[in-house]
Amino acid sequence: MIYSKVVAMILAGGQGSRLKNLTKKTAKPAVHFGGKYRIIDFTLSNCANSGIYSVGILTQYQPLALNTHIGTGVPWDLDRRSGGVEILPPYMSTEGGRWYAGTANAIYENIDFIDLHDPEYVLILSGDHIYKMDYRKMISFHHETKADVTVSVIEVPWEEASRFGILNTKDDNVIYEFDEKPAEPKNNLASMGIYVFNWKLLRRYLREDHKNKDSSHDFGADIIPTILSDGHRMMAYRFSGYWKDVGTVESYWEAHMDLLDPNNELRLYDEEWKIYTKNLDVPPHYISYDGNVENSLLNEGCEVYGLVKNSILSTSSVVEEGAVVEDSILLPYATVGKGAVLKKSIVLSRHKVAEGEVLGSEDEITLVGAYDMGIL
Amino acid sequence: MSNLQGIINLGEREDYIRELTMNRPLATVPFAGRYRLIDFTLSNMVNSGIDSISLIVKNKFHSLNDHIGPGKDWDLDRKTGGLRILYPDMQPDSNLISIGDIPVVRSNLSHFASIKKDHILLTRSNYIGNIDFVPALDAHIKEGNDITILTRHIQQGRVRVDLLGMDIVQKRNGSYSIGRNLGNQNNFDLSIEMYIMKKSVFLRIVHETIEEGVEAFLKKAIIARLSDYKVNTYTISVDILPIHSIQQYYNASLTILDPEYAQYLFYNNGKIYTKAKDAPSTLYSSGSDVNHSLIANGCVIEGTVENSIIFRDVHIGRGAVVRNSIVFQDTQISSRANLNYCIVDKFVHIGSGKVLMGDGGLPYVISKGASIR
Numbered sequence: 001m002i003y004s005k006v007v008a009m010i011l012a013g014g015q016g017s018r019l020k021n022l023t024k025k026t027a028k029p030a031v032h033f034g035g036k037y038r039i040i041d042f043t044l045s046n047c048a049n050s051g052i053y054s055v056g057i058l059t060q061y062q063p064l065a066l067n068t069h070i071g072t073g074v075p076w077d078l079d080r081r082s083g084g085v086e087i088l089p090p091y092m093s094t095e096g097g098r099w100y101a102g103t104a105n106a107i108y109e110n111i112d113f114i115d116l117h118d119p120e121y122v123l124i125l126s127g128d129h130i131y132k133m134d135y136r137k138m139i140s141f142h143h144e145t146k147a148d149v150t151v152s153v154i155e156v157p158w159e160e161a162s163r164f165g166i167l168n169t170k171d172d173n174v175i176y177e178f179d180e181k182p183a184e185p186k187n188n189l190a191s192m193g194i195y196v197f198n199w200k201l202l203r204r205y206l207r208e209d210h211k212n213k214d215s216s217h218d219f220g221a222d223i224i225p226t227i228l229s230d231g232h233r234m235m236a237y238r239f240s241g242y243w244k245d246v247g248t249v250e251s252y253w254e255a256h257m258d259l260l261d262p263n264n265e266l267r268l269y270d271e272e273w274k275i276y277t278k279n280l281d282v283p284p285h286y287i288s289y290d291g292n293v294e295n296s297l298l299n300e301g302c303e304v305y306g307l308v309k310n311s312i313l314s315t316s317s318v319v320e321e322g323a324v325v326e327d328s329i330l331l332p333y334a335t336v337g338k339g340a341v342l343k344k345s346i347v348l349s350r351h352k353v354a355e356g357e358v359l360g361s362e363d364e365i366t367l368v369g370a371y372d373m374g375i376l
Numbered sequence: 377m378s379n380l381q382g383i384i385n386l387g388e389r390e391d392y393i394r395e396l397t398m399n400r401p402l403a404t405v406p407f408a409g410r411y412r413l414i415d416f417t418l419s420n421m422v423n424s425g426i427d428s429i430s431l432i433v434k435n436k437f438h439s440l441n442d443h444i445g446p447g448k449d450w451d452l453d454r455k456t457g458g459l460r461i462l463y464p465d466m467q468p469d470s471n472l473i474s475i476g477d478i479p480v481v482r483s484n485l486s487h488f489a490s491i492k493k494d495h496i497l498l499t500r501s502n503y504i505g506n507i508d509f510v511p512a513l514d515a516h517i518k519e520g521n522d523i524t525i526l527t528r529h530i531q532q533g534r535v536r537v538d539l540l541g542m543d544i545v546q547k548r549n550g551s552y553s554i555g556r557n558l559g560n561q562n563n564f565d566l567s568i569e570m571y572i573m574k575k576s577v578f579l580r581i582v583h584e585t586i587e588e589g590v591e592a593f594l595k596k597a598i599i600a601r602l603s604d605y606k607v608n609t610y611t612i613s614v615d616i617l618p619i620h621s622i623q624q625y626y627n628a629s630l631t632i633l634d635p636e637y638a639q640y641l642f643y644n645n646g647k648i649y650t651k652a653k654d655a656p657s658t659l660y661s662s663g664s665d666v667n668h669s670l671i672a673n674g675c676v677i678e679g680t681v682e683n684s685i686i687f688r689d690v691h692i693g694r695g696a697v698v699r700n701s702i703v704f705q706d707t708q709i710s711s712r713a714n715l716n717y718c719i720v721d722k723f724v725h726i727g728s729g730k731v732l733m734g735d736g737g738l739p740y741v742i743s744k745g746a747s748i749r
Contacts, residue, residue: 034656034657035656035657036656036657036673074448075652075654259659260659262659262661262676268656269656269659269674269676274654275654275656276654277654279449279652281647281648281649281650282642282647283408283409283410283638283641283642283648283670284408284409284410284670284671284672284673284685284686285658285670285671286633286635286638286669286670286671287666287667287668287669287671288635288667288668289667289668290667291666291667292665293660293664293666294660294662294664295660295661295662296659296660297657297658297659297660298657298658298660298671299657299658299673300410300657300672300673303635312657313657314657
């Protein structure tokens with residue numbers, strides 16, 4: 001089993017400021033998603049389902065909701081005698097305390113943690129993407145192609161390629177160039193921010209990068225280009241399937257609407273690759289005599305007395321009598337008061353839309369609520 | 377930390393609910409969309425601060441083990457206390473299961489002797505409610521009782537056909553007795569088969585019963601000795617749903633469709649815990665029409681559902697109609713099928729266009745794994 005020689009490191013410290021009020025008080029990976037999950041559940045479940053049981057989660061920005069969510073890793077079966085899940089916040093040392101200065105620096109500061117597991121490979125993941133992926137296939141590819149570094153890539157439409165970090169490859173998937181948001185892309189293979197490194201190699205480059213005063217200590221901007229220019233073998237692993245960076249309010253909303261398509265590529269109902277999350281112990285949802293639900297996704301604990309159309313109702317959200325919720329997302333424990341009307345809105349958790357209130361419009365997505373603590 | 381040891385006696389009668397207990401004990405009969413009957417008693421105990429619980433089991437262990445495991449979902453996987461399952465001793469020369477629950481108790485005498493609490497709460501698994509046992513224990517201690525019988529006061533009992541044959545508690549000449557309800561009394565105290573006892577009293581009754589060697593049932597052993605002890609009743613004021621028969625099961629299920637009762641049952645003194653199944657949210661298509669129903673996660677609903685309870689991972693096809701029914705997990709109701717007054721067990725396949733009808737007074741039970749094509 002080569003997988004036992006893998007440590008996964010999930011970058012979960014970013015603010016995700018483009019999610020606005022959703023991430024004002026909570027880290028992006030802890031943001032609620034898809035009725036019952038949090039964004040990081042997808043990456044964590046992918047690890048567990050791929051048989052990777054040594055996982056470090058790098059936290060920094062507003063970690064409370066994330067910490068309470070992950071706990072000892074029970075929902076993902078990551079409460080293990082050896083390995084398991086470990087939360088890795090910044091810490092003090094004799095040289096003083098310092099925040100993680102970038103994605104590469106966060107890994108650098110945890111070299112001891114990785115060494116403890118003595119892995120052959122380190123899998124770098126980001127905690128803010130929605131996708132299902134068997135990391136074993138990528139690691140086997142890395143192993144078989146004798147790569148030093150493998151970057152997971154996905155084909156994006158050519159017209160959107162300039163929004164991504166693009167990897168230029170030769171015919172045999174060998175990467176020869178990395179283009180961060182190119183104005184004139186030569187390729188449409190976007191980096192998914194998922195890397196497999198030979199640990200010995202990465203360890204060396206992290207230490208060098210740390211000494212480099214000009215570096216921004218970022219994987220995409222510093223580590224990958226340096227390793228590439230030194231002539232190491234870097235492979236592109238082509239992923240096909242559903243993958244979404246829910247980094248903006250728009251993409252977050254769109255990813256939710258994708259779930260309403262029964263044939264969507266994410267295949268949430270696939271029993272062979274379940275997405276795990278913390279169990280909230282609430283009863284099934286209830287739809288009343290007058291309640292009406294059309295083309296929507298409802299989680300446990302919801303109560304519907306009004307009309308719900310093309311919407312996602314997260315855990316224990318309530319739509320009262322006469323209320324209309326359309327093209328919207330209710331986060332956990334949100335309530336839409338009697339007779340209120342919502343259009344294309346996202347109601348933050350525990351927020352109450354007052355009786356009779358009319359919110360949202362067809363033209364843009366409306367965020368309802370000042371902030372989301374993320375704690376349930 | 378509570379000074380009460382929970383003991384759940386699963387040696388229950390299953391004669392009137394056979395259809396649902398072929399492959400499982402009464403304790404693990406599915407209920408309320410995502411639970412098993414025993415979840416309510418277990419959760420009530422845990423929410424009342426009880427941290428040490430013993431289960432007396434007789435047979436059909438597989439379903440129980442599968443559901444309860446080491447008790448993690450109830451926070452009962454503990455080094456001290458936690459959950460203990462008491463199995464009967466299987467004799468090497470016989471695979472016969474003996475009559476009654478006393479043999480299981482006898483096989484586990486050392487466990488009962490090692491209980492560190494001063495009082496025990498002996499219950500069944502088939503009474504549904506959200507009960508705080510703390511006030512009952514307080515009363516038991518304050519009154520200095522040897523045995524406190526938990527009861528529900530019933531008014532207009534003569535019209536309650538559903539309570540016929542159940543235990544009622546009476547007091548004559550200063551001493552308590554427990555007998556059968558024959559429907560003659562209008563006001564009575566219904567026993568909910570929950571007793572708080574001094575541990576010493578419980579142990580003495582168990583020892584005497586085993587020494588005499590006549591009685592096979594723990595419940596009868598206790599009833600027979602009530603006059604020897606200081607006994608009192610404690611009235612539970614909230615509604616408890618007893619489940620001994622298919623009819624009671626069906627009625628109780630429809631009762632929880634009342635949002636007010638559901639609010640009490642699922643939240644009153646704490647949540648009800650169960651085994652996690654990690655099913656995604658339920659998807660409703662544009663053609664679906666659901667009214668007055670409780671729907672669990674993991675379902676895809678394309679048809680009509682009315683006055684029903686749908687468990688996890690059920691698919692209800694386009695044009696299918698499910699009314700006044702209870703559908704257990706992983707069942708498929710194909711397009712244009714029509715169900716009324718049915719209880720559909722797990723892993724059932726109902727073919728398209730099939731029509732299955734029971735009656736409110738006698739729901740039609742479709743057994744586990746059946747395929748009607």
